[in-house]
Amino acid sequence: MKYYLSLVFALAAINTTFAQVDYDVAKIPENLKKDAVAVVRNEESFFDIKGLGTAKMDYKVAITILNKAGEGFGEMAEFYDKFSSIYNIRATLYDAAGKKVKDYKSSDIKDQSLISDFSIFEENRLKHLKFVSITYPYTIEYSYSQDYNGLLYFPSWRDLKGFGVSVEKSAYTIQRAKNYKMRYITSSNLQTDSIINGEKVQYKWKSANVAAVAEEPLSTGIDNISAWVKASPNQFEYDGSTGNFDNWKNFGSWLYTLNQGGNKLPEATKLMVQNLIKDTKTPKEKIRILYNHLQQNTRYVSVQLGIGGFRPILAEKVAQVNYGDCKALSNYMKALLNEAGISSNLIVIGNDMPSLNPNYSSMGQANHMILCVPLAKDTTFLECTSQYKPMGFIGYSNSDRNVLMVTEDGGKIVHTPAYNAKENYQIRKTKITLAEDGTASAEIKSTYGNAQFEENFPMTLMEPVDLRKTIIGDSPIPVAELISYKYVQPDKTLPVLTEEINFKTNPLLTKGGDKLFLVVNQVNRRESVPLKVENRKTYFAVPFSYNDDDEINYILPKGYNVEFIPKDIAISSEFGSYSAKFSVKDNMIVYSRTQTMNNKKYPPEKYGEYVDFYKKIYQADKQKAVLAKTL
The missing domain is CATH 2.60.40.3140 (Immunoglobulin-like)
Structure with missing residues (x-):
């Protein structure tokens, strides 16, 4: 009472x-x-x-x-x-x-x-x-x-x-x-x-x-x-x-118990697995073949029904219907590997969420499931919901965080791979042939790795009409006529994408008397500076570390030579580094630019320094060369 x-x-x-x-x-x-x-x-x-x-x-x-x-x-x-x-x-x-x-x-x-x-x-x-x-x-x-x-x-x-x-x-x-x-x-x-x-x-x-x-x-x-x-x-x-959530070990035990008996495969699927791997020589080959089979023969759907929101659909069911949510597809891949004699563990992860708190176990810190395959010399993580990600690449929203490995002995906190700036790269080579009227023809060849592969891969899935519009709309150089374009993933086993774009430009040169002025960085230029925030309150970070390498070769218009070229520039800070180099070779300006950024989490009081760093890059990207008529 x-x-x-x-x-x-x-x-x-x-x-x-x-x-x-x-x-x-x-x-x-x-x-x-x-x-x-x-x-x-x-x-x-x-x-x-x-x-x-x-x-x-x-x-x-x-x-x-x-x-x-x-x-x-x-x-x-x-x-x-x-x-x-x-x-x-x-x-x-x-x-x-x-x-x-x-x-x-x-x-x-x-x-x-x-x-x-x-x-x-x-x-x-x-x-x-x-x-x-x-x-x-x-x-x-x-x-x-x-x-x-x-x-x-x-x-x-x-x-x-x-x-x-x-x-x-x-x-x-x-x-x-x-x-x-x-x-x-x-x-x-x-x-x-x-x-x-x-x-x-x-x-x-x-x-x-x-x-x-x-x-x-x-x-x-x-x-x-x-x-x-x-x-x-x-x-x-x-x-x-x-179950019991008092620690991650017990949390993992509950998840393991939920899935007991869920790894059985139909006999026809077992025979298929054996047939697929019969000529393989290493565990990595087996994993790659079975992962490719998963990607080509299943699709992702969400299932949220009571305990089914946490218990994977039976592997034998996925084998019949060829679809499942992240839990079901990860569990199905686990079953395929088990048939091939390879052990693996389900991983509970917060996709695009903070790391799991190792000292506080609870539901709600994770929203996704992937698979981990521990081998003798390395560990491979598999994103089983994607039909396009290469084996071992789990994406930057899953990278570098604490996750829960589900084992027969309970849950264990492990860490996913971190992709550093050099791995999240863009390498671009550009050839621009200038005309006296200021227009040019441009040939751009780019290679994207890891996180930058992930950002640009959707281009390969676009309809041609939409892709043309996107290329023209996103081009840092004004496009007068798009001549050709191509996106290729040269090796399906690697998170690497190549891009080739050829087009004619609107005027790039401005005239002043008998001289022509050229902003040397036409391809990867910072067009603005982050806004200053007085008395900033929140922490900040860039989405991921990255490294951009650009080289531009300018073929000069006939009858012109280089009267002035900027000096080399180097900028360094805790947020990253930047360099720009300028040189003249025969009738060509050669410009190279490298920018590396770190995605550490910075306290609010550092933001002013970050803005100052970017202001220097903004100014460096506006450097101009001067062309003069030859006598």
């Missing part, structure tokens, strides 16, 4: 708090309006863990939309699936003075499926309401309850909802029984208030008067400046399965 009274009082406090809030926009402190498109006026989350697999969330939020740029925050979009339900939804719209404009009805709220373009089986659904106001600012308020029947993870909390959003008040409470085991981690300096209430324990976190942060160039996110909480159960129950 004491517990129920405490819960009633807690919920009553939430409701009372909201009832007393005045949503008059004029009462928002000025510091919360600066750089803001929206203001969280009040937010309360109360997560009550009722048992091993059951919980209830009571949630209420009020957000003021200041202008059209904040329109994306003027909606309710709450997700659920067959293991949860959302009910008791209430939604209200207020005008700028805080006067109620409209109470929304249940019929106004859409309940829609979230089947994505790449999914054929998915149970995720969405409760959605778009608030509509013809004037700004306005305030939205909504609340709901959500019951959970299966707990793999707990709702997370962060006070800042994004760039350009400030916070008046936000709070998150988790309530558990005394004997229920759970873990949580928080942002630094966030206070945790812990209260024992009879047989219950409450943890509460709150934040108030947090100014908005304008979006900053190259930002790695706002986690370093926001207050946040991530919580996870230890033991759990979900869709008839139980």
Whole structure:
């Protein structure tokens, strides 16, 4: 009885708090309006863990939309699936003075499926309401309850909802029984208030008067400046399965158990494997042949059905239907390799996400699965959802991060390969034959490796009409007539792409009296400098390390020679390096440029130095040569 009274009082406090809030926009402190498109006026989350697999969330939020740029925050979009339900939804719209404009009805709220373009089986659904106001600012308020029947993870909390959003008040409470085991981690300096209430324990976190942060160039996110909480159960129950998340070893054991018996292949597939590898001599040859077979004969689809969202489809099923999600295709490849006598391990990974935290195991840190094949002298990682990636190349969004290897002894944290700047290369040679009227013919030959291969590979999949438009639109040199183009992956086993483009240009030379002026870097020129950000708040990084090598040979117009050529330039910093060299040989200007960039994560106070580094590159890329008529 004491517990129920405490819960009633807690919920009553939430409701009372909201009832007393005045949503008059004029009462928002000025510091919360600066750089803001929206203001969280009040937010309360109360997560009550009722048992091993059951919980209830009571949630209420009020957000003021200041202008059209904040329109994306003027909606309710709450997700659920067959293991949860959302009910008791209430939604209200207020005008700028805080006067109620409209109470929304249940019929106004859409309940829609979230089947994505790449999914054929998915149970995720969405409760959605778009608030509509013809004037700004306005305030939205909504609340709901959500019951959970299966707990793999707990709702997370962060006070800042994004760039350009400030916070008046936000709070998150988790309530558990005394004997229920759970873990949580928080942002630094966030206070945790812990209260024992009879047989219950409450943890509460709150934040108030947090100014908005304008979006900053190259930002790695706002986690370093926001207050946040991530919580996870230890033991759990979900869709008839139980396990323990108290460490990565146990997490991996649960995943391994889910897949037991899932590696069996039909007899016809076994015979096919043996036939494919009968003439091979090394494990690497076997892996390559079977990986090629996987790429040529299967396709990726998403499957999100209960425990099936975590358990791979049986390998024998994939053999029959020739499709599957990342788990199914990785598991199928594992089965093919097993038939070939090669052991492998499933890898749980956060694609384009931070590394797994080795000291805090939880669901939600990963969103993808690949395969790892440990050999005697090296280890090969396989991206099994791609029909184009070469064997061993997993892409820069999977590289250089902690991942979970699933073994029969449980989970083990390992690290994926890192692609350094020299491996993420672009090598380009350009020949430009100049005419006296300033126009030219250009021949460009480029080679892209690893991450730059990945960035440019979509060009090979485009329709010819679209490809021509893209080449012309993206060309750093103005194209007057595109003559020919070609994209080739010379060796399907390597992440290397070659590009050849030939075209006639619009004028490249400008005239001044009897002289012609040429901006020497016509191909890979920095056209702008990153914006200065005073008092920057967030960390920053380039997407990946890279190395660009460019060489341009200019054939001079008849009757002209070089009167002036710039001096060589070298620039170096912790962010990377740059060099440009200029020389004249016979009737030709030879220009070479190298830029190397590091993708380390830099603190905000370094950003000014980064801008200064790029300003020097920008100026170096504008250097001009002067051509004069010969006597």
